[in-house]
Amino acid sequence: MDVLALLADGFATSLSPLNLMIVIIGVTAGLFIGAMPGLGSVNGVAIVLPLTFIVPPSSAIILLAAIYYGAMYGGAISSILLGIPGASTAVATTFDGRPMAQQGKAGLALIAAAVASFVGGTISIVLFTLFAAPLANVALAFGPAEEFALVLLAFTTFVGLGGDDKLKTIVMICLGLVLSTVGLDLISGQPRLIFGDIPGFYAGISFLVLAIGVYGVGEVLYTIETSKTAPQVTPARITWRELGNGLREMNRLWKAMSIGSFLGFFVGMLPAAGATPASLMAYGIARQTSKNPKSFGKGNIEGVAAPETANNAASTGSLLPMLTLGIPGSPTTALLLGGMVMWGLVPGPMLFIEEPDFVWGLISSLYTANFAAVAINIALIPIFVWALRMPFTVLCAIVLVLCIVGGFAPSQKMHDVWLIAGFGVAGYLLRKADYPLAPLVLALVLGPLMEKSFRQTLIAEQGNVLAFVERPLSGSFIAIALLFFALPLIKSLRRTGSRGVAPAE
Amino acid sequence: MAHTFTRRVVLAMTASAAMVAGSVTTALAEGWKPQKPVEMVIMAGQGGGADRLARLFQSIIQKEGLSNMPMLPVNKGGGSGAEALRYLKDKSGDAHVIMATLNSYYTTPLRTDIGVDIAEFTPVARMAEDTFLLWVNADSGITTLDEYVAAVKAEGTGWKMGGTGTGQEDSLVTAMIEGAFDIKMTYVPFQGGGEVAKNLIGNHVNSTVNNPSEALGFYKAGKAVPLVAFTPERLAAFPDVPTARELGHDIVYAMQRSFVAPPGMPQEAVDYYTAMFEKVSQSEEWKTYVAESALMPAFLTGDDLQAYFLAERDKHAKILETIEAGS
Numbered sequence: 117m118d119v120l121a122l123l124a125d126g127f128a129t130s131l132s133p134l135n136l137m138i139v140i141i142g143v144t145a146g147l148f149i150g151a152m153p154g155l156g157s158v159n160g161v162a163i164v165l166p167l168t169f170i171v172p173p174s175s176a177i178i179l180l181a182a183i184y185y186g187a188m189y190g191g192a193i194s195s196i197l198l199g200i201p202g203a204s205t206a207v208a209t210t211f212d213g214r215p216m217a218q219q220g221k222a223g224l225a226l227i228a229a230a231v232a233s234f235v236g237g238t239i240s241i242v243l244f245t246l247f248a249a250p251l252a253n254v255a256l257a258f259g260p261a262e263e264f265a266l267v268l269l270a271f272t273t274f275v276g277l278g279g280d281d282k283l284k285t286i287v288m289i290c291l292g293l294v295l296s297t298v299g300l301d302l303i304s305g306q307p308r309l310i311f312g313d314i315p316g317f318y319a320g321i322s323f324l325v326l327a328i329g330v331y332g333v334g335e336v337l338y339t340i341e342t343s344k345t346a347p348q349v350t351p352a353r354i355t356w357r358e359l360g361n362g363l364r365e366m367n368r369l370w371k372a373m374s375i376g377s378f379l380g381f382f383v384g385m386l387p388a389a390g391a392t393p394a395s396l397m398a399y400g401i402a403r404q405t406s407k408n409p410k411s412f413g414k415g416n417i418e419g420v421a422a423p424e425t426a427n428n429a430a431s432t433g434s435l436l437p438m439l440t441l442g443i444p445g446s447p448t449t450a451l452l453l454g455g456m457v458m459w460g461l462v463p464g465p466m467l468f469i470e471e472p473d474f475v476w477g478l479i480s481s482l483y484t485a486n487f488a489a490v491a492i493n494i495a496l497i498p499i500f501v502w503a504l505r506m507p508f509t510v511l512c513a514i515v516l517v518l519c520i521v522g523g524f525a526p527s528q529k530m531h532d533v534w535l536i537a538g539f540g541v542a543g544y545l546l547r548k549a550d551y552p553l554a555p556l557v558l559a560l561v562l563g564p565l566m567e568k569s570f571r572q573t574l575i576a577e578q579g580n581v582l583a584f585v586e587r588p589l590s591g592s593f594i595a596i597a598l599l600f601f602a603l604p605l606i607k608s609l610r611r612t613g614s615r616g617v618a619p620a621e
Numbered sequence: 622m623a624h625t626f627t628r629r630v631v632l633a634m635t636a637s638a639a640m641v642a643g644s645v646t647t648a649l650a651e652g653w654k655p656q657k658p659v660e661m662v663i664m665a666g667q668g669g670g671a672d673r674l675a676r677l678f679q680s681i682i683q684k685e686g687l688s689n690m691p692m693l694p695v696n697k698g699g700g701s702g703a704e705a706l707r708y709l710k711d712k713s714g715d716a717h718v719i720m721a722t723l724n725s726y727y728t729t730p731l732r733t734d735i736g737v738d739i740a741e742f743t744p745v746a747r748m749a750e751d752t753f754l755l756w757v758n759a760d761s762g763i764t765t766l767d768e769y770v771a772a773v774k775a776e777g778t779g780w781k782m783g784g785t786g787t788g789q790e791d792s793l794v795t796a797m798i799e800g801a802f803d804i805k806m807t808y809v810p811f812q813g814g815g816e817v818a819k820n821l822i823g824n825h826v827n828s829t830v831n832n833p834s835e836a837l838g839f840y841k842a843g844k845a846v847p848l849v850a851f852t853p854e855r856l857a858a859f860p861d862v863p864t865a866r867e868l869g870h871d872i873v874y875a876m877q878r879s880f881v882a883p884p885g886m887p888q889e890a891v892d893y894y895t896a897m898f899e900k901v902s903q904s905e906e907w908k909t910y911v912a913e914s915a916l917m918p919a920f921l922t923g924d925d926l927q928a929y930f931l932a933e934r935d936k937h938a939k940i941l942e943t944i945e946a947g948s
Contacts, residue, residue, distance in 0.1 A: 162676075162694070165676060165680070255819075256819065256822055256823035257823060258823065259820060259823055259824075259825030260809075260820075260825065300701060302786050302787075302810055302812065303786075303787060303810050304787055307733070315703070315704065315707065315735075318703055318704060319698070319704065437819070441819055441822070441838070441839075442815060442818070442835075442837075442838040442839070443815040443816060443818070443819045447666075450672075450673075450815075451672075451673075451676075453673070453815075454672070454673035454676055454677075457673060457677075457834070457910075457914075460909060460910075460913065462837055462838055462841065462913070463838055464837065464838015464839060464841060464842055465838060465839070465841075465842035465844065466838065466841045466842050467838070528695070568812070572809050572810070572811070575807060575808075575809050575810075576781050576807060576809045576825070576826065578778075578779060578807065
């Protein structure tokens, strides 16, 4: 169809020397912004937005998109190397990325992250190119009831698994949900759980603050204790030859990466969701469907690939409602949207018809940005890994400093730094008591979305709880959620029932 | 490393702003000039309408070289702007902080006791008033206000009105509509104006009171229909849409987009920023934006602006009272 012709025109724009240079600069800058704990694509885009007046709009949006992409790749770097999530979208990457680094496989984890990001990005751009218009209608069909059902589905992927102690998982989810209610309530406008009247709690507890606390600080405390007797971190080094071998290993990951790509694109496309829930859900589902779920959280490479594919796929996916409906799917796309408005472009259903040069220039630049990002990222891996060869006593101090800076930078409030310290100690103790931390973090991300959509539905439907199952989309999501929840039960029943008969799998 | 990058960008911004600035700034203010980058506090989080507008101002100031120092936007959206208001109060006398406001400038101190009296703040400039229209989905077939009211009445209390958080502008306008027509709607709060518009088009709510900029894309595509404008005069961008006043209902509500400064800012500094924003209000970019987003340009400064703020605060206190009495 003429989609290809339009795309070819787009490439003519995005491959001009100026735009190509912009992509490379943007991707590199984004990579470092993303790698810095606390700074994510939102900050990168916000900083550069006013500068984009110097260049024409099509180049400007390309620069912003390149930074956006670069930051998505970069987020994985500190998640893997230091155990501090580089951005909220990369929290799920720490679950298995950090254990891999501790086993001396940091290089392999970084390669997996880069390749996964590339695959996720590329698949979702192709989906975007081919189906942008019809998919916009899917996003429209998603009301509060459907959002709730989707979030419920995300939770069950975490609970419904035999790997961890189920009761402990549920306890942690409940704790996360309680934390997620702190702050100003959207529906009533009243503050909740502000501990007397501590102003810092009005804004709620930021998800990144919790993640940096329990993973970054908690991890340092835990490592200090365990390494008293023997140094636990295996020094990592990587040669170009190993890099090549690592790349060849990636074809084993096709399953985790296809889960991440499609799930990421789909969840990212829904307004209000975005890349963070997408990456957590992809992690949960990859674990749920894995042959060896118990190895997740202990350095399974699939646990790195799934969330990294998903967060890149989601970041492309969230451009879709922004361009076709004028609704940002994430804070970063909200800023991009602001940029478009400044350039006099009205996002919405007519944008594809009125401004084809702009739209297709942007889409084609996503392809080039993706190629640039993966190349630059892989080339830099030996340098990143080299940083891990610092003695632990030095590294440990650097990690703590980065945690504090990363917690302070987004909000510029000391309140968040104290919270990080508190969460760090709590995270350390919970870990010693063998409580899983991932469900806690998941609940804080998805909790507000779940509560909001649940209450919106009940308000709109005048308190009719059946509204959730009556609607076809949300009804089927809830059915799948129940199935996920019951799956391990059915599996174990079948195992006991079919003993002596041929194994089921 | 990213930190150095950030600083470098700020330096580059400073340099480029200073280069372009040159001639204009000397003409603008002979006396006082900012000595360091100016913090532009935003009463809302990143990505919302208020944030986008503040960043538009920042880029116009920079592009036109209206300040010798860069403007640095800082989001302090916590507690519906309570955080920003407290921050500004604590910066008393500071000449390098300004704040972009919206209507939570009045409602937040009225609704929650945060120890801030906006009468103490220094008014700088009101740039525009954002407008509100009543929207329905084109599929509904409703084209006039009368049909709308009839349709709402037919639903009993089941008519779904989507809007931003309770106590924010959309809910105030909704309360005014309910009062004027003696109807009761089910108000469904959403996170932001864009999400509200999307839920209208997806048929998850029946009507909204979106700002024009939020619904413009859908309007152009023929998916959203404006029924009535809550403005004193008809809007140039929507010449066929009657105002509520024309139809005999006195519902007028606007969202102000202004800049204020901390209590006790030195007068020379106030003069500098006022002159700077006057230049902004005359720039081509701003005029284009105002026309496209159907804003009402309403430049106002000094004592007149303070009087306007205080009058608006009283008006909001009354609306909030009726809402609380009603619930």
